[in-house]
Amino acid sequence: MKLQELDLPYLPMEDPDFARDPYPYLERARSVHPWLAKGAFGYVVHQYKAIQDLLRQDGALQSAYGGIVDIMGAKNTPWGDWTERHLLTAQQERHLRLRNVLAPKFTPRQANENRALMRRVISELLDEWVPAETFDFEEFASYFPITVMCTMIGAPPSAIPSLRASLEALGLSASMQRDHVPALQRGFEHIDGFAQELVAARQAGTRLRPQRDLLDDLLEAVNNGGLSLRELYDLLVFLFVAGFDTSKNMLTIIMDLLLDRPEFYARCAGDYAFCRDVMEEALRYCSPATIPRITAQDVTYRGVTIPEGTGLYFPVSIAGRDPLFVPNPDKFDPGREKRASHLAFGMGMHMCLGQFIARAQIQEGLHLIAQRITSPRRAGPSSWRPFYGVWGMRGLPIAFTSAPARQQATGDATS
Numbered sequence: 001m002k003l004q005e006l007d008l009p010y011l012p013m014e015d016p017d018f019a020r021d022p023y024p025y026l027e028r029a030r031s032v033h034p035w036l037a038k039g040a041f042g043y044v045v046h047q048y049k050a051i052q053d054l055l056r057q058d059g060a061l062q063s064a065y066g067g068i069v070d071i072m073g074a075k076n077t078p079w080g081d082w083t084e085r086h087l088l089t090a091q092q093e094r095h096l097r098l099r100n101v102l103a104p105k106f107t108p109r110q111a112n113e114n115r116a117l118m119r120r121v122i123s124e125l126l127d128e129w130v131p132a133e134t135f136d137f138e139e140f141a142s143y144f145p146i147t148v149m150c151t152m153i154g155a156p157p158s159a160i161p162s163l164r165a166s167l168e169a170l171g172l173s174a175s176m177q178r179d180h181v182p183a184l185q186r187g188f189e190h191i192d193g194f195a196q197e198l199v200a201a202r203q204a205g206t207r208l209r210p211q212r213d214l215l216d217d218l219l220e221a222v223n224n225g226g227l228s229l230r231e232l233y234d235l236l237v238f239l240f241v242a243g244f245d246t247s248k249n250m251l252t253i254i255m256d257l258l259l260d261r262p263e264f265y266a267r268c269a270g271d272y273a274f275c276r277d278v279m280e281e282a283l284r285y286c287s288p289a290t291i292p293r294i295t296a297q298d299v300t301y302r303g304v305t306i307p308e309g310t311g312l313y314f315p316v317s318i319a320g321r322d323p324l325f326v327p328n329p330d331k332f333d334p335g336r337e338k339r340a341s342h343l344a345f346g347m348g349m350h351m352c353l354g355q356f357i358a359r360a361q362i363q364e365g366l367h368l369i370a371q372r373i374t375s376p377r378r379a380g381p382s383s384w385r386p387f388y389g390v391w392g393m394r395g396l397p398i399a400f401t402s403a404p405a406r407q408q409a410t411g412d413a414t415s
């Protein structure tokens with residue numbers, strides 16, 4: 001059957017009401033068609049199994065971030081050009097070459113080696129923030145991934161506040177909101193300039209720490225001819241952007257979930273392994289990404305032919321709520337089986353390279369946050385960011401009782 005002949009429900013993912021609570025919309029859509037809906041910018045594949053099956057077909061799908069530049073009306077602009085050439089947009093050999101440069105630096109082992117750094121960063125942030133006993137958790141959380149990334153590439157801490165402002169702007173890159181484009185341009189140009197200065201300083205022999213770091217590894221790839229300088233700048237900007245609001249939003253979503261589940265929250269303070277269970281269940285339950293793709297050829301799936309050039313959106317953020325994936329999907333249950341096979345980090349050739357870093361950061365962060373921020377409660381209203389792109393909460397004001405630092409756990413991904 002042809003796609004156009006199907007009577008499909010409409011999923012208003014661009015609607016702020018959808019962003020606030022997508023699940024009733026999802027349930028209604030499911031009752032009309034088991035896996036497919038129409039959206040404002042193409043079709044939406046919402047069923048867990050269909051997302052998994054289709055995203056695995058790397059040859060049949062191309063990433064569609066270039067198309068987002070068109071939708072945003074930003075062709076031939078610095079941000080638009082960068083989006084059209086960055087890692088997620090790159091295809092075939094070019095993608096493989098760029099991914100192969102990064103992949104050896106983003107293994108579970110590398111992530112584990114950074115756990116001590118992550119613990120240090122979150123502890124210092126907690127030392128600074130907890131005495132107030134009230135703050136916006138989203139703002140607090142935003143400093144965590146950016147400080148870790150800056151340390152991993154040897155960037156000076158003084159760069160963090162302005163980088164954060166630019167990354168906040170770039171967080172709405174795929175939001176499909178055209179009025180945001182000027183802020184995207186400013187944000188991109190600032191981080192690009194920062195990347196170029198950092199690389200130039202390193203090439204001139206200036207470095208903050210004597211230890212070899214990620215920037216040394218990437219520069220080695222440039223020196224070996226595996227990467228051009230322009231590609232290095234693009235990768236650095238991309239790593240900041242890819243790791244910033246995904247991690248910050250996920251940690252904030254987890255805090256939001258735990259504010260309503262104080263027994264789980266309290267257990268996170270003493271039970272390091274449980275923090276990982278909470279994180280994996282949260283990634284299944286509600287996570288930030290919707291993946292855009294365009295069909296590179298006609299694709300027939302379960303008898304439906306999707307023509308070449310069709311825009312498809314895969315809301316992996318909410319796919320874990322599919323009742324065919326797990327029983328009782330709306331229950332947040334860190335003890336459940338199968339939770340780790342969620343799709344929060346995507347699937348196929350663009351699957352998140354930073355997933356081990358992200359997981360380590362969240363586990364370490366959650367454990368120490370729960371020790372230092374006790375009895376947290378909501379202290380003001382929150383809202384939700386646009387669902388397209390990187391979804392998450394906008395603001396999570398909390399009040400709490402501060403507690404002193406405890407002995408730190410020393411674990412790795414297997415703990």
Ligand code: HEM
Nearest residue numbers: 087088242243246247250289291345346350352353354358
């Ligand atoms: C909870 C946090 C995170 C989530 C939910 C997440 C999610 C995702 C998803 C869904 C994709 C695939 C997008 C697509 O196929 O179109 C992706 C790609 C990617 N992510 Fe993450 N991410 C997170 C954190 C990070 C971090 C911390 C980094 C780096 C430090 C990172 C680096 C990357 C890279 C490099 C890619 C592109 C891979 C490629 O194109 O081959 N991510 N991420």
